[in-house]
Amino acid sequence: MPLPSPAYFTPGLDADPELAAAINGELARQRDGIELIASENIVSALVLAAQGSVLTNKTVEGAAYARYYGGAEYADAIEALAIARATKLFGCRFANVQPHSGSNANAGAFLGLLNLGDAILSMNVAAGGHISHGHPATLTGRDYKITHYGVNRVSERIDLDELRDLARAARPKMIVAGGSAYPRAIDFAGLRAIADEMDAFLLVDMAHFAGLVATGLYPNPFPHAHVVTTTTYKSLRGARGGMVLWNDERLSKRIDAGVFPGVQGSVMLHAVAGKAACLGEALKPDFHAYNEAVLDNARALAATLADKGLRIVTGGTDMGLMLVDLASTGVTGDVAAGALEKAGLAVNKNMIPFDPRPPEAPSGLRLSSNAGTTRGFGVSEFEKIGDWIARILRDPSDLRAIAETRQEVLALCRAFPIY
Numbered sequence: 470m471p472l473p474s475p476a477y478f479t480p481g482l483d484a485d486p487e488l489a490a491a492i493n494g495e496l497a498r499q500r501d502g503i504e505l506i507a508s509e510n511i512v513s514a515l516v517l518a519a520q521g522s523v524l525t526n527k528t529v530e531g532a533a534y535a536r537y538y539g540g541a542e543y544a545d546a547i548e549a550l551a552i553a554r555a556t557k558l559f560g561c562r563f564a565n566v567q568p569h570s571g572s573n574a575n576a577g578a579f580l581g582l583l584n585l586g587d588a589i590l591s592m593n594v595a596a597g598g599h600i601s602h603g604h605p606a607t608l609t610g611r612d613y614k615i616t617h618y619g620v621n622r623v624s625e626r627i628d629l630d631e632l633r634d635l636a637r638a639a640r641p642k643m644i645v646a647g648g649s650a651y652p653r654a655i656d657f658a659g660l661r662a663i664a665d666e667m668d669a670f671l672l673v674d675m676a677h678f679a680g681l682v683a684t685g686l687y688p689n690p691f692p693h694a695h696v697v698t699t700t701t702y703k704s705l706r707g708a709r710g711g712m713v714l715w716n717d718e719r720l721s722k723r724i725d726a727g728v729f730p731g732v733q734g735s736v737m738l739h740a741v742a743g744k745a746a747c748l749g750e751a752l753k754p755d756f757h758a759y760n761e762a763v764l765d766n767a768r769a770l771a772a773t774l775a776d777k778g779l780r781i782v783t784g785g786t787d788m789g790l791m792l793v794d795l796a797s798t799g800v801t802g803d804v805a806a807g808a809l810e811k812a813g814l815a816v817n818k819n820m821i822p823f824d825p826r827p828p829e830a831p832s833g834l835r836l837s838s839n840a841g842t843t844r845g846f847g848v849s850e851f852e853k854i855g856d857w858i859a860r861i862l863r864d865p866s867d868l869r870a871i872a873e874t875r876q877e878v879l880a881l882c883r884a885f886p887i888y
């Protein structure tokens with residue numbers, strides 16, 4: 470199948486050859502490599518068009534139909550469309566679609582619902598949590614009193630008994646669940662019971678499993694969480710940015726004010742249009758089939774790697790992402806990721822729970838089926854990917870194996886073109 474030229478996707482770029490070369494280089498990289506990084510996906514031409522549209526010229530502030538600037542008639546319609554689709558997709562009552570990122574969605578919800586210095590109980594980054602949940606290097610880590618929970622040493626899963634003990638000691642005003650490297654289902658009802666005992670909010674950050682929630686393939690946080698946050702560019706396969714979702718009208722003013730003016734200024738209307746676009750796509754029946762394939766493919770990849778003797782953290786996955794413990798190979802995550810990238814397989818190094826190694830050279834890799842599934846890979850393609858990963862890990866300095874794999878990866882990519 471002939472691929473459209475890069476210029477098709479980037480009209481006007483010819484005016485800046487230096488920039489064009491880099492952007493077209495990135496397009497070629499995406500076309501010819503296999504994306505296994507969990508925070509990425511491959512958006513439709515519609516989402517690309519929305520994000521590259523004239524909406525970038527328009528500045529609006531405040532909520533739809535209550536703007537500070539004039540000329541907002543279409544801006545209002547676009548934002549209202551995104552909100553209507555978000556609430557329909559997740560079966561919730563309210564949405565704020567303005568957060569410029571997942572981190573801003575969290576910071577806005579924290580700011581709206583908490584007081585400075587309040588205690589938050591959230592998952593440790595080392596156990597799979599996300600830095601925007603109060604890591605000391607972030608503003609959230611400075612503004613609130615953070616206590617972290619991890620996972621049980623044996624099960625490598627969240628242990629509600631441990632978490633309850635931590636909560637009873639820390640008396641948090643908010644419990645945060647959902648991470649960036651936690652591959653398993655979360656007991657939201659159990660967390661809510663603990664939050665209720667503390668009179669605390671439960672915030673679920675579903676960035677990595679929002680698509681599965683939307684299609685009923687992962688536990689639904691909405692009956693239990695007071696507030697749910699997500700990014701829109703990972704499992705939702707859309708615009709860069711985030712959202713906050715909730716059901717209780719009494720929280721609306723606080724959450725909206727937490728996002729704007731709390732943590733950000735005017736709306737990125739082109740991104741909001743991109744969110745409307747991807748949410749519209751997610752409401753269509755094929756998004757369900759896509760998410761089923763995400764799960765099938767992730768399980769096939771995990772099983773293939775396990776067959777080759779690699780340990781999958783927790784023994785498997787309930788979503789697109791998984792963590793691989795490389796300890797048995799003697800290869801560290803950074804070296805593995807470097808060798809795999811040369812073979813055209815993009816992955817990221819990752820800490821595993823109780824990792825004895827430092828974050829720069831951790832024991833693990835994080836993999837995801839999200840993007841590969843979007844380009845049409847099925848179980849047999851993901852089994853092949855597992856074989857390639859195992860081959861490279863056997864000896865990451867084997868340049869011949871890397872070169873051979875690169876050719877096979879390229880052939881597979883050409884058979885499943887993007888754009």
Ligand SMILES: *Cc1c(COP(=O)(O)O)cnc(C)c1O
Nearest residue numbers: 570571572599647648649674676
């Ligand atoms: C990716 C991610 C975020 C942050 O997203 P940014 O858009 O990079 O700010 C927040 N929470 C979780 C769980 C994530 O995985």
